[in-house]
Amino acid sequence: MPAPKNPFKAAIRENRFQLGLWVALASPYAAEVVAGSGYDWLLIDGEHAPNDLPLLAAQYRAIAGRGSHPIVRLPVGDTALIKQVLDTGVQTLLIPMVDTVEQARQLVRAVRYPPHGIRGVGAALGRATNFGRITDYLQNANDEICLILQIESRAGLAAIDEIAALEGVDGLFIGPSDLAADMGHLGNPAHPEVRAAIVDGFARIEKAGKARGILTLDPVQAHDYRDLGADFLAIGTDVTLLVSATERLRREFLGEAEPGRTESGY
Numbered sequence: 001m002p003a004p005k006n007p008f009k010a011a012i013r014e015n016r017f018q019l020g021l022w023v024a025l026a027s028p029y030a031a032e033v034v035a036g037s038g039y040d041w042l043l044i045d046g047e048h049a050p051n052d053l054p055l056l057a058a059q060y061r062a063i064a065g066r067g068s069h070p071i072v073r074l075p076v077g078d079t080a081l082i083k084q085v086l087d088t089g090v091q092t093l094l095i096p097m098v099d100t101v102e103q104a105r106q107l108v109r110a111v112r113y114p115p116h117g118i119r120g121v122g123a124a125l126g127r128a129t130n131f132g133r134i135t136d137y138l139q140n141a142n143d144e145i146c147l148i149l150q151i152e153s154r155a156g157l158a159a160i161d162e163i164a165a166l167e168g169v170d171g172l173f174i175g176p177s178d179l180a181a182d183m184g185h186l187g188n189p190a191h192p193e194v195r196a197a198i199v200d201g202f203a204r205i206e207k208a209g210k211a212r213g214i215l216t217l218d219p220v221q222a223h224d225y226r227d228l229g230a231d232f233l234a235i236g237t238d239v240t241l242l243v244s245a246t247e248r249l250r251r252e253f254l255g256e257a258e259p260g261r262t263e264s265g266y
């Protein structure tokens with residue numbers, strides 16, 4: 001049996017919308033709780049949550065096979081880290097802060113075995129091959145890897161056509177928070193200039209025939225992004241849901257008014 005089919009990669013290739021949620025509690029137990037909530041994909045955040053490789057792998061195992069496709073975001077697009085995480089069985093990666101086509105080209109090489117890339121061969125040891133029991137994993141591993149790159153700066157937007165055109169890049173995710181910061185609107189991803197940049201970015205990604213991804217914590221913005229053509233859209237995070245639900249429960253029991261919380265620009 002070769003490398004398992006990647007359902008998320010198939011779905012975005014077939015233009016089937018995928019609804020997702022951010023998982024940042026850095027807990028395999030919490031990840032397993034969320035895995036039953038019916039999302040098409042769950043993003044295990046190795047960039048902004050206190051996750052190391054073993055913890056990322058444990059959350060991946062907690063989610064895999066329970067209906068949601070686990071996607072891992074690494075803290076950085078590091079070739080060695082990519083090698084390690086793919087050996088754990090992860091098949092879909094989100095890589096942050098991609099600003100140039102050279103960076104993107106190197107990331108494509110990092111997720112592929114030779115001759116098409118430089119991924120080190122440790123298949124005999126890794127969970128990806130069921131510890132060597134899947135003897136023909138190498139034959140189709142490249143085909144089932146889904147590589148999503150984050151465009152979240154003015155430099156990334158300037159290079160988006162070249163990056164999106166690269167064979168081996170399956171989708172581009174626009175990071176509104178970091179893009180807003182780079183555009184001079186720190187904490188305000190809803191700024192009209194940021195939205196205009198997202199609209200333009202989505203159009204260029206679509207023109208290249210690749211999938212468009214984004215995240216928002218704002219329900220109105222979520223529908224706006226979907227209307228703008230988001231192919232894979234995250235509409236919340238486990239952390240912010242836990243904060244809001246626990247605070248709301250206490251207020252409601254005590255009959256306290258909803259505070260006038262200014263929307264976080266995250």
Ligand SMILES: O=C(O)C(=O)C[C@H](O)[C@@H](O)CO
Pocket residue numbers: 048150152174175176177178179215266
């Ligand atoms: O820039 C962004 O927005 C993202 O990449 C998503 C954030 O990193 C995520 O942590 C939510 O704030």
